[in-house]
Amino acid sequence: MQKVSKAPLLIVFAALLTASGPSWIDKPPRQWDEADARQIxxxxxxxxxxxPAELPLRNENAVRTSGLMGAGQSVGVDALSVSSLTxxxxxxxxxxxxxxxxxxxxxxxxxAVRAAELRAREQDLPEWEGSVYAIAIYDVPxxxxxxxxxxxxxxxxxxxxxDGKKDLxxxxxxxxxxxxxxxxxxxLFPRTxxxxxxxxxxxxxxxxxxxxxxxxxxxxxxxxxxxxxx
Numbered sequence: 001m002q003k004v005s006k007a008p009l010l011i012v013f014a015a016l017l018t019a020s021g022p023s024w025i026d027k028p029p030r031q032w033d034e035a036d037a038r039q040i041x042x043x044x045x046x047x048x049x050x051x052p053a054e055l056p057l058r059n060e061n062a063v064r065t066s067g068l069m070g071a072g073q074s075v076g077v078d079a080l081s082v083s084s085l086t087x088x089x090x091x092x093x094x095x096x097x098x099x100x101x102x103x104x105x106x107x108x109x110x111x112a113v114r115a116a117e118l119r120a121r122e123q124d125l126p127e128w129e130g131s132v133y134a135i136a137i138y139d140v141p142x143x144x145x146x147x148x149x150x151x152x153x154x155x156x157x158x159x160x161x162x163d164g165k166k167d168l169x170x171x172x173x174x175x176x177x178x179x180x181x182x183x184x185x186x187x188l189f190p191r192t193x194x195x196x197x198x199x200x201x202x203x204x205x206x207x208x209x210x211x212x213x214x215x216x217x218x219x220x221x222x223x224x225x226x227x228x229x230x
Contacts, residue, residue, distance in 0.1 A: 022043075022044070024039060029119065032116070032119050033119075034121075036116075036119070037115075037117075037119035038116075040116035041113070041120060045218060045222045046107040046113050046217075046230075049102050050102065050105055050215050051101055052103060052212060055207070055211065102139075105136070105215055106136050107133075107222070109133050109135075110224065130188075131191045132171065132172075133160070133230060134187070134188055136185065137184065137185045137187075137213075138182075140183045140185055140211070141209075142210070145175040145176070145183045150175065151174070154170075154206070155187075158204075158206040158207070159204075160204055160205075162195070162199045162202055163199070163201070165193070168190065170187045170188055171188050171189065174188070185206070185208060187204075187206065197219045197223075199219050200220075202216070202218075202219060203216050203217075217230075
């Protein structure tokens with residue numbers, strides 16, 4: 001049987017890996033085009049598309065105080081259509097919402113994310129004051145953003161967890177109503193407990209209405225222009 005050398009295959013494979021690397025990684029933001037920005041906002045260490053888990057139905061009083069819309073009736077995953085999750089009609093300029101039962105998490109306080117949002121000409125972006133880690137969940141369904149107690153309730157059910165260290169709790173939660181009955185939730189965590197590349201992973205955990213999620217971020221991968229950017 002004739003033996004086939006693997007050397008050419010390895011060369012081709014290495015070339016494919018190089019070609020598939022992020023196009024923005026070696027460019028300063030001023031040289032990005034919109035495709036570079038979109039790559040950061042869809043496939044980078046700072047952005048994740050997540051399918052939340054549905055929590056068990058609670059009693060009427062608990063549902064009312066959670067900020068869910070309706071006269072004591074839960075707006076759970078089963079009651080939501082694709083159009084209600086994606087906003088149905090108009091969308092913020094430049095951004096395509098995830099389809100089906102998904103939400104988008106962005107590490108908003110990262111310079112890479114903010115620069116990409118500006119380059120992509122996105123509108124209605126989260127704002128905050130002070131030195132904080134800002135993490136946003138986009139396109140959350142079923143919340144009443146006008147309920148005064150909702151920010152406090154959401155703050156109680158969110159954490160940044162690191163192995164062997166004290167959990168970080170939010171110092172604030174901002175709510176940004178969006179089209180189609182959706183809400184952007186912005187969690188603000190204090191920088192008094194610094195996150196470093198020595199932290200193997202950071203778990204962001206949140207509960208909103210009858211939905212919950214837990215997502216890992218890896219600081220060693222969240223480097224931009226030679227430094228950790230979170």
